């Protein structure tokens with residue numbers, strides 16, 4: 132049994148395996164920016180897990196994750212002596228500890244998402260079955276988290292708003308939030324595919340009269356159907372378990388160490 136496992140207890144260890152699986156799946160799907168961006172999860176009262184700074188996502192294991200408090204102070208270094216990205220965690224912490232109290236926060240720089248985030252029109256909700264699964268989209272104008280202006284987090288929380296689970300960061304990427312790893316993963320998946328379809332559609336057409344858009348009422352109805360366990364399971368649960376099996380068959384189980 133690893134030292135970290137003994138120190139953190141069973142409950143956090145289970146969560147560490149789940150979070151490490153998420154990093155591995157993102158690596159498998161190519162949703163990474165080298166050592167940058169983050170997936171975080173609330174692991175206890177004022178405790179969160181985040182990736183150690185400087186590691187590729189397919190190098191991340193349950194032991195190597197870092198436990199921090201809401202201010203980014205390290206509570207458990209994990210198996211590396213690495214630090215974390217404090218500016219990055221500041222944003223995640225603000226979302227975890229806001230009134231929304233989201234358990235999972237995923238942050239990506241995937242190029243297709245960054246491109247759509249920078250389009251003035253943003254993501255077109257009625258363009259694809261992917262975009263119809265996402266629900267409302269929020270937008271946040273570019274500013275760097277390391278900005279001296281400490282109100283950056285407040286503005287981001289205000290832009291995310293009370294309901295939406297996708298925040299497109301203009302010229303930057305996206306943040307997705309959810310109550311479980313499967314919900315947040317599948318939301319991220321649908322977002323990335325929705326952005327790809329939109330870029331393909333826009334590149335193959337000249338004006339918006341060249342493509343069809345599903346009317347708003349049908350978009351909303353489709354979203355309700357997808358959220359209402361039409362697979363018999365919670366949103367994303369079967370999809371997450373399937374991709375996790377694929378990751379484990381290709382990359383092995385060393386991420387659980």
Ligand SMILES: [Zn+2]
Pocket residue numbers: 168238239240303304
């Ligand atoms: Zn970023």
Ligand SMILES: [Zn+2]
Pocket residue numbers: 168169170219220222223238
């Ligand atoms: Zn982040």
